[in-house]
Amino acid sequence: SQTIHQWPATLVQPVGSPLSLECTVEGTSNPNLYWYRQAAGRGLQLLFYSVGIGQISSEVPQNLSASRPQDRQFILSSKKLLLSDSGFYLCAWNDRNSPLHFGNGTRLTVT
Amino acid sequence: EDQVTQSPEALRLQEGESSSLNCSYTVSGLRGLFWYRQDPGKGPEFLFTLYSAGEEKEKERLKATLTKKESFLHITAPKPEDSATYLCAVREADKIIFGKGTRLHILP
Numbered sequence: 276s277q278t279i280h281q282w283p284a285t286l287v288q289p290v291g292s293p294l295s296l297e298c299t300v301e302g303t304s305n306p307n308l309y310w311y312r313q314a315a316g317r318g319l320q321l322l323f324y325s326v327g328i329g330q331i332s333s334e335v336p337q338n339l340s341a342s343r344p345q346d347r348q349f350i351l352s353s354k355k356l357l358l359s360d361s362g363f364y365l366c367a368w369n370d371r372n373s374p375l376h377f378g379n380g381t382r383l384t385v386t
Numbered sequence: 387e388d389q390v391t392q393s394p395e396a397l398r399l400q401e402g403e404s405s406s407l408n409c410s411y412t413v414s415g416l417r418g419l420f421w422y423r424q425d426p427g428k429g430p431e432f433l434f435t436l437y438s439a440g441e442e443k444e445k446e447r448l449k450a451t452l453t454k455k456e457s458f459l460h461i462t463a464p465k466p467e468d469s470a471t472y473l474c475a476v477r478e479a480d481k482i483i484f485g486k487g488t489r490l491h492i493l494p
Contacts, residue, residue: 318487321481321483363427367429374432375432377430380428
């Protein structure tokens with residue numbers, strides 16, 4: 276069966292520090308991969324998605340970036356965090372037209 | 387303009403009091419509408435996929451229906467454990483776009 280791993284679960288970082296969140300999927304090949312952010316009182320905002328290695332589509336221009344160095348690995352990064360980057364970050368995957376399956380999320384607090 | 391709009395934002399019901407949550411969408415050529423349940427501090431959990439108007443799906447106390455413009459999530463005789471945020475999403479090409487959700491609270 277397929278599983279998705281996302282870490283860390285919680286993270287507290289100072290403004291201006293770098294960020295790296297990692298997500299891996301097991302049990303499938305060539306999945307579509309997604310990064311969402313959920314701010315307090317708001318819905319899930321799509322940040323990036325990827326339909327294959329090296330293919331990244333950005334939905335929201337900001338100081339975040341994403342990379343897919345391997346088929347089942349998706350990384351969300353920032354060189355310098357802003358206070359507004361605080362939120363709940365969710366990684367998800369699907370196969371073609373199937374529903375999304377989510378990881379357990381990372382709670383990021385920028386101080 | 388939001389492509390997926392959910393209402394109400396929040397709903398409080400007594401245990402056993404049935405109700406419906408609404409999801410309206412504006413994407414053309416719908417290729418799937420999804421309902422998810424999200425508990426605090428966790429990732430969303432998939433409930434249903436609907437593809438065409440008139441389609442219905444059921445799971446325990448939940449039933450999802452779809453028209454050409456909106457979807458409803460009906461909850462029958464809810465229990466306190468049904469308390470959660472319910473999210474609606476639609477597929478647009480390779481993207482899946484979510485509404486802001488309905489926070490449902492069932493009082494015992």
